[in-house]
Amino acid sequence: MKHLKFKAIFATTALAAGLSVSAPAQAEGIMCEPGETYVMNVMVSGHPYWVPVYQGFKQAAAAFGCETVFSGTPDYDITKQIASFEQDLIKTPAGVLLHPMQSDPFIEPINRAITNGTEIVTFAADSPKSNRTAYITSDNLAEAKFAAEEIVSQVGDSAEYAVLENPGQSNHDLRVTALIAYMEENYPNMKLVGRQATNQDSNAAYRATASIIQANPNVAAMWIPEAGSAEGAVAAKMEASSDLLIMHADVTPTTLEHIRAGNIHMALNPNQGVQGFMGFMAVHLANRSDVFDPFNDWKTSGFNPVQIPFMDNGFAVITQDNADSFDLNVYMEGRDPA
Numbered sequence: 001m002k003h004l005k006f007k008a009i010f011a012t013t014a015l016a017a018g019l020s021v022s023a024p025a026q027a028e029g030i031m032c033e034p035g036e037t038y039v040m041n042v043m044v045s046g047h048p049y050w051v052p053v054y055q056g057f058k059q060a061a062a063a064f065g066c067e068t069v070f071s072g073t074p075d076y077d078i079t080k081q082i083a084s085f086e087q088d089l090i091k092t093p094a095g096v097l098l099h100p101m102q103s104d105p106f107i108e109p110i111n112r113a114i115t116n117g118t119e120i121v122t123f124a125a126d127s128p129k130s131n132r133t134a135y136i137t138s139d140n141l142a143e144a145k146f147a148a149e150e151i152v153s154q155v156g157d158s159a160e161y162a163v164l165e166n167p168g169q170s171n172h173d174l175r176v177t178a179l180i181a182y183m184e185e186n187y188p189n190m191k192l193v194g195r196q197a198t199n200q201d202s203n204a205a206y207r208a209t210a211s212i213i214q215a216n217p218n219v220a221a222m223w224i225p226e227a228g229s230a231e232g233a234v235a236a237k238m239e240a241s242s243d244l245l246i247m248h249a250d251v252t253p254t255t256l257e258h259i260r261a262g263n264i265h266m267a268l269n270p271n272q273g274v275q276g277f278m279g280f281m282a283v284h285l286a287n288r289s290d291v292f293d294p295f296n297d298w299k300t301s302g303f304n305p306v307q308i309p310f311m312d313n314g315f316a317v318i319t320q321d322n323a324d325s326f327d328l329n330v331y332m333e334g335r336d337p338a
Contacts, residue, residue, distance in 0.1 A: 030288050032066035032094075038283060039093045040276070042072035043081045043101040044200070048252050048328055049227070049272065050099075053123070055335060056276025057097060064284060069093070070338070076200060078102050082109055095119035095283035097276070102168050103127040119286040119304070123279045124270065125170045134282035134308035138270035138315040140171050144178035146268060146317075147223050147247050148187070154245055154265065155220040157187045162194030162212045164205055164224045164233060175225035175249055193219055198229040205232030213240045224248035227255045227267065234258050251318055253328055260323045267318040269326065275313040282308055 040057050042050050054070050061068045071088050073080040078101045086109065088096060096113065098120055100106040110120045110130035123136040151161060163180065166172040176195075183190045194212035198205040205228070212219060213236065222244055224230045230248035234255070237244045248255065251269045258264040285291075286306040298305040318326050 029291050030064060030284075032061075032064050032284075035067065036065075037067040037069060037091070037093045038095045038097065038280060039069045039071050039088045040097045040279075041081070041085050041088055042070075042099045043078075044076050045070070045072040045074050047228075049250055051328060051337070052272035052331065053276035053279070055331075056273035056278075057280045058276075058336075059273075060277045060280035060284075066094075066280075066284065068280075072099075076101070078105050082106065085109055085113075089113050089116070089118055092116075093118055094287045095121065097279040097283050098122050098127075098132075099124050100127045101125070103170050104129065106130060114304075119283050121279055121283040121286065121308075123275055125172075128170075133286040133304050133306050134311060136275055136279045136282060136308075136311045136313055137171060138275075139312045140174040141178050142312075143249055143268045143315055144175050145182055147175075147249075148179050148182045150247060150266070151221045151223065151245065152187055152190065158189035159220040160191045160193045160216055160218050161221040161223070162192065162196075162209075162216070162219055163222065164196055164198045164208060164229045166199050166225055166229070167197050172225040172249075176223070179223050194222075198232070200226055200228040202228055202232035202235075205229035206236045207232075209233040209236035209244075210240065213237070213242050213244060219244060221245040221247070226250050227252040230255050230258075230264065230267075234263050238263060249315075251326055256318070256323055256326055256328075259318055260320060262320060269316050269318050271314045271316060278311055278313055282306070282311065 038061055040054055058068050071084055073084045081101050095118060100122060103126060106127040107130045110127055110132055113120055114131050120132045121134040122132050126135045163176050165176045193216040196208040198208050222233060224233060227248055227250040231254045234246055246264045247266055249268050251267045255264055255267060259267060286304055289304050289306045294305045
């Protein structure tokens with residue numbers, strides 16, 4: 001019944017809009033042509049975070065008969081990622097779902113790609129001053145607020161806390177700065193006693209956390225904007241036999257095991273599959289923007305009518321109770337990783 005009702009509403013709306021193209025013709029127009037390819041480009045390409053994102057990306061692409069390629073650099077190096085992006089563009093893909101390591105260095109490459117006919121959508125980290133048509137991510141402000149409230153609920157509102165950070169990556173920066181600002185505004189008796197850049201390096205995080213614990217034996221909690229540094233932080237915590245409460249964003253198989261064991265309190269994990277699925281939809285619709293006619297000035301101003309400044313893919317809270325649902329090996333059973 002619901003399906004029939006939807007079809008009736010669609011038909012009525014189409015007639016009211018005076019569409020000159022039939023619904024079946026529109027449907028064909030959004031399908032990919034043979035060989036039409038979309039790329040997902042990332043930094044640190046071996047990181048497990050990208051695996052469910054790319055699976056979602058591929059699932060959406062398959063629904064439209066499109067081909068996909070996973071690309072990027074294995075290194076944490078902005079120059080190398082830009083070089084990999086430039087290499088992708090040589091093959092003239094229809095679009096690229098891009099995780100830019102840093103925002104400003106990607107402005108010119110993104111704008112040039114779009115000028116040359118390849119649509120660009122960013123995800124998880126952004127280049128907001130570029131001409132990218134959409135940005136898909138979890139709400140980093142909401143993550144920071146949730147983390148702050150959870151920390152206070154566990155250690156009280158007059159405790160010492162610390163943060164590790166990864167300066168220069170937009171989503172990680174926001175997760176840290178927003179949590180500190182939220183604490184200052186809502187819990188002024190919470191004292192920030194440590195703030196160190198570890199740049200997703202577990203060894204650097206181990207050293208930083210050990211130093212923070214030694215200098216501040218009463219430190220009660222630590223917030224980390226990504227999982228790589230959390231791996232090092234939990235190792236330092238355990239070595240020091242500390243009661244430090246650790247919360248972090250994202251998840252890796254290693255941090256998942258520590259959550260199961262109770263060594264990490266919880267993780268806030270973006271809905272990665274949704275991120276990849278909606279990322280593909282955004283970049284594919286940007287490449288097929290002629291399938292609809294929005295009520296704005298896109299024809300006279302000349303911009304792509306698919307403009308999504310921010311799409312929230314949501315986040316999940318990973319605890320001991322639901323950790324099994326985030327086992328990457330189980331998720332990938334029977335799936336093609338390529």
